[in-house]
Amino acid sequence: MSTTVIDVRNAALRLSGKPVLRDVSFTVAEGEIFGILGPNGAGKSTTAECLSGALVPEHGSIRVAGMQPHHDLAGIRETVGYQFQSAQLPPALRAREAIELFASFYPSPRNSVELLEAVGLGDCAKTPYGRMSGGQQQRLSIALALVGNPRIIVLDELTTGLDPEGRRDVLELIRQMRREGVSVVLITHFMDEAQRLCDRVAVLFRGTTCWTGPPSELVAEARGRNPEVNDLADAYLGLLEELRRNQ
Ligand SMILES: Nc1ncnc2c1ncn2[C@@H]1O[C@H](COP(=O)(O)OP(=O)(O)OP(=O)(O)O)[C@@H](O)[C@H]1O
């Protein structure tokens, strides 16, 4: 029996009076790569922020490694690595300095030089954040999510802005994390990435999880309705069409 490391039940949250999460439920098993898919504005990043404890659902419950994130921020910080969609660092901070600064928050951090190499920033150790290209900044944010040797990582659109080699390297890094037993939550708009990497996915639509399961099952279900469905991208787009028709 696999252990559940994340358990989200019926989470609901309004922001500025607007219902952003209506009914979000999913579980993530230890060592699993779990994808969160959904259109812009569906509530994916808000869900990630609830997992970090930065936001607190008004209804429902969230457990991460047995903790309530907003009640145990210190425990969550030690256990979970986050890469947020809109992270910003001071422009003068150099790549290696940033990693070493973040490493100092953790009891057993990764080696900063090895980590820079692993995310393809070996040549940028002394480059200030403000001078890095968008893709390099993205790679640095991934390194910062991994530096504390977390048991769980939450990655919000981590391959957006990366070049093809960068994407390949980062996806390989995630596979390596899984081999090390790390559980991964991967928010992505890239269906090929989700199909290749994720054990299971949740589809979020207007703040509600409307489908959860292995990508191959979503494809098989969609193919049952339309034999022309080839892959997860076709299946996902078909599901969204159906949801919009019924909304
Ligand atoms: N502080 C806020 N006040 C009002 N609305 C907000 C606030 N924060 C987020 N929202 C709204 O919540 C919705 C969900 O936002 P969220 O960032 O979670 O979407 P997402 O699924 O991550 O989208 P994307 O794919 O574009 O990153 C959006 O409609 C957004 O405008």
Ligand SMILES: [Mg+2]
């Ligand atoms: Mg988002």
